Amino acid sequence: MKRIAFFDTKSYDLPTFEKYGREAGIEFKFLESKLNEDTVGLARGYDGVCAFVNDTVNAAVIDTLVSFGIGIVALRSAGYNHVDIDHARGRVCVCRVPAYSPYAVAEHAMAMLLTSIRRIHKAYIRTRDFNFSLNGLTGFDLHGKTVGVVGTGKIGRVFIDICRGFGMRVIAYDKYPDAAAGIDYVSLDTLFRESDIISFHCPLTSETYHMLNAETVKKLKKGVVIINTSRGALIDSEALLDGIRARQIGATCLDVYEEESDIFFEDNSGHIMEDETLARLLFMPNVLITSHQAFLTQEALENIARVTVDNITEFFNTGKCSNEVK
Ligand code: NAI
Numbered sequence: 001m002k003r004i005a006f007f008d009t010k011s012y013d014l015p016t017f018e019k020y021g022r023e024a025g026i027e028f029k030f031l032e033s034k035l036n037e038d039t040v041g042l043a044r045g046y047d048g049v050c051a052f053v054n055d056t057v058n059a060a061v062i063d064t065l066v067s068f069g070i071g072i073v074a075l076r077s078a079g080y081n082h083v084d085i086d087h088a089r090g091r092v093c094v095c096r097v098p099a100y101s102p103y104a105v106a107e108h109a110m111a112m113l114l115t116s117i118r119r120i121h122k123a124y125i126r127t128r129d130f131n132f133s134l135n136g137l138t139g140f141d142l143h144g145k146t147v148g149v150v151g152t153g154k155i156g157r158v159f160i161d162i163c164r165g166f167g168m169r170v171i172a173y174d175k176y177p178d179a180a181a182g183i184d185y186v187s188l189d190t191l192f193r194e195s196d197i198i199s200f201h202c203p204l205t206s207e208t209y210h211m212l213n214a215e216t217v218k219k220l221k222k223g224v225v226i227i228n229t230s231r232g233a234l235i236d237s238e239a240l241l242d243g244i245r246a247r248q249i250g251a252t253c254l255d256v257y258e259e260e261s262d263i264f265f266e267d268n269s270g271h272i273m274e275d276e277t278l279a280r281l282l283f284m285p286n287v288l289i290t291s292h293q294a295f296l297t298q299e300a301l302e303n304i305a306r307v308t309v310d311n312i313t314e315f316f317n318t319g320k321c322s323n324e325v326k
Contacts, residue, residue: 201230
């Protein structure tokens, strides 16, 4: 029986990981702590660790895990920007779940867009208070609008299909465009200038860090809607706020935020919000924020647990894993 220290456990992780772990003969020790330099000691004595998006798997954490004889860090996410992959190489196997439900994330992006522009979240609160006034709830049609999709991988393509279903004109930018995909690729500059709605679906890398910044905000079409369900640091939050205040950006839908790691996924309702940028964003009437929940569907949770358990099993049976992050 292999024993895996499971960091940053949330209640929704338990049913699926317990089920698939039991079937594969893997025992998970569900820990509430996030993995970082202060908590890595909790992994001592285990055969591997399982980490999520706001765990910190830097060089120091990797060295400590290796000193404990741990050979695998099984990420239960697709993204791996929180891991020092260069340092891990040759020391520990870092594997991930490359795809678990692109539909979950793409559908959430569209749900946020519709909620925001049709003011569903405001209408919901009004009608519960017997306020049936329509003042201030005017939206706009998506049909005929131009949507710019940054990153046309698994999630971006599902989002494109959804947008086409709404009768929108789709343009896209990808560093590695797929000529056979039937997608109208344009430069990032053109995408920023022509889009009525921009949705980010590319990974966070040194190249994509603060892709939307003070300079690029100036290029945006007035009134543009920004959607980010990818990674918070694709957007410079201060530049975003300035763009909203200047009325350049008409609405913003964020499922991710660059400083989310100590805030998102937790109930902070009894605390004073220390992050002033986030507080200011939350107070904007045209900003909608969800707490990194785009992945959170039943289907995705099943796939995440099944593939993570398969990754761990493969590693212990063969010494390698086909989903290793190279
Ligand atoms: P993918 O790997 O299938 O697609 C990513 C696309 O981005 C690829 O087409 C790639 O060529 C493109 N790309 C790479 N570098 C680029 C650059 N510099 N500029 C523009 N495009 C670039 O990934 P997938 O599954 O579509 O996921 C996209 C992102 O969504 C992930 O990196 C992750 O950060 C985020 N995500 C968010 C979730 C959430 O719950 N909010 C859940 C799952 C993923």
